[in-house]
Amino acid sequence: MTDTIAPYVRDGLTEVEGGSVGDFVALMKPRVMSLVIFTALVGIVVAPGPLHPALAAIALLAIAVGAGASGALNMWYDADIDARMQRTASRPIPKGRVTPEEAFSFGMVLSVGSVLTLGVLVNWVAGALLALTIAFYVVVYTMWLKRRTPQNIVIGGAAGAFPPMIGWAAVTGGVSLESIVMFAIIFMWTPPHFWALALFRSGDYARAGVPMLPVVAGERETRRQIVIYSALLVPLAVVPAVIGLGGITYGIASTVLGAMFLALALRLWRAEGEAEQIRVAKRLFAFSILYLFGLFAVLLVERVAAGLTG
Amino acid sequence: MGEHEDREAQRRKRMRSIAIALALGAMVLLFYIATLVRLGGNVLNRPM
16 A cells, blocks of 8 residues: 555656646636635524624624635645545546646645735634645645554544634634534534445545545445434434524524435445445445535525514 | 647736736735724724
């Protein structure tokens, strides 16, 4: 596995003529960014206190750019393994459309720019949290954990869990129980979400030498871990209704969606035969995205509706 | 590199330059708007 840790060499690149604007947009992982923007928006909207809409928009933009920056830095560092995985082989660096150096500069400029913008224009607690998020994703997850331990996405998941906390901090200037609960929900959601993906992409990860749980511990252990994390996630996701962050609608929605999540996780656990396991893993993966989106959407709608009526 | 590739590379470079210019312009506008919002009514409150 040691050869996978070797730094990416440019000799492997095809001729580079300079990437298009679209290639640089792709470096920012727009699909990951969209979930970051959405959860950060919810953090901003549900936080108590006034924040001028223009500053809220700037905060959201800075968080989005910060997320994009960490995506670019991740692609810079991971270009060697991206090239070996079917899912990521067409990314701009393995394709030879952007050089690793360009991606690194792009990511660094956007990182510094987004943190300074958020800090100077909104507040420094939010700015510091954004810097922590980028550092966590790039240094802790990408550089340190991803290639070393099957716990990579468990700990690394924290990076994806920060955005609503940053949004909350942009409004309140601090961290509180509510924002910690939103963080914890995404943190607990990440392992079953990624392990479901890893179950039907384990060949990809094995080829790249990434020690994802199915590769290292086998698919049976992965399915068991998915059930454990799902069982922790589902009750945790109801907590916002208990602490007053969400209302009765959220309480009902999180319970129903949670029951569906757990049912799918158990179905995956009991699934017999590889084809059936892959089919259920794909369903769980797709549903997990809908689940998280649904939870945060209900929080958002409840708060907007309360604002309109009250 | 053939003439076609050369033109294509130049076109991409030009598009990148335009994108950078637009991003920098947007950044300036962003800081201007944020300054006005943060100062609010105090913009007019200055000794003459």
